[in-house]
Amino acid sequence: MKAMILNQYGSEDLFEVADIAKPQVKEGHVLIKVIATSINTVDTMIRAMGDALPLSPALPALLGMDFAGIIEEAGEGVTDYEVGDEVYGCAGGLADLQGTLAEYMVADAKLIAAKPKNLTMREAAALPLVAITAYEGLIRAGISKGQKVLVHGGSGGVGHVALQLARYFGAEVYSTGGGDKQIALIEQLGAQGINYKAETVSDYVAKHTNGEGFDIVFDSVGGENMTNSFEAAVLNGHVISTTSMLKIDLTTVHFKGLSLHVVFMLIPMLYNHKREQHAHILRELSKIVEAGGLTPVLDEQSFSLEEVGKAHARLSSGLGMGKVVVDI
Secondary structure, three states, X not given: OEEEEEOOOOOHHHEEEEEOOOOOOOOOEEEEEEEEEEEOHHHHHHHHHHHHOOOOOOOOEOOOOEEEEEEEEEOOOOOOOOOOOEEEEEOOOEOOEOOOOEOEEEEEHHXXXXXXXXXXXXXXXXXXXXXXXXXXXXXXXXXXXXXXXXXXXXXXXXXXXXXXXXXXXXXXXXXXXXXXXXXXXXXXXXXXXXXXXXXXXXXXXXXXXXXXXXXXXXXXXXXXHHHHHHHHEEEEEEEEEOOXXXXXOOHHHHHHOOEEEEOOOOHHHHHOOOOHHHHHHHHHHHHHHHOOXXXXXXEEEEEEHXXXXXXXXXXXXXXOOXXXXXXX
């Protein structure tokens, strides 16, 4: 089968076309004909950093985590799926799990679910990693109807899903963006846009919460922006972080009595730990999508399998809007 592999880690132009053996299905797994995949920041990190990350596959590496496709064969013990079923999930591309940048992949049936009926394969492939991350974070923070939720980076991959899910759960949603294009998308998706370049944290906390702070702050930006999240949260509020690999002063967290929820959705894949939770979340997400509560935003540019290097460059450039998708 055709695949795009890395024989060394580094720049996005190192992907090479290869003809490799079609994988064999095994117990508890399904063989999937991959139709589309999407690029996530963690994919670009693995490609660029290689062995510096403990989750990187051994070389030659077959990357790619998200997918949408069609089941071609079900392994022993798989009872929820049949040949021909359209499914989606996040099931490979790290450690010893084969990635999605190939015509076929074998995936643990606990990491997949039936594709939302009202989405194309390209749209479905854009969702798994970012949507599982957003859903897990909001549920762990105890989101409820009527709360005020702030999403940092609402035009990005995780952010644009988090703000839609927060609205679906009945919250009053606000979101930061860095320009007119970003704010336009945020408001199109139903949140109140905040231009962080034009307003300080104290400005928008005073304007939108009477100075009290937001009940939940979903930080999909990370880094030094974490301090902005702590400042924006209400007393005893909740901060969700998807990018918290830094040293930071937690004094504000202490004196405001905040709860910090770090979401690292790759844990079930890496450690084979409670993988069935991902299938459950994906099923719940399919219901939300089919009810009209969540629509993935795809970048205006599309890429073929052979152009995966360009797809990585597009995501890394910061010029894209929504998810970058690759057609297999």
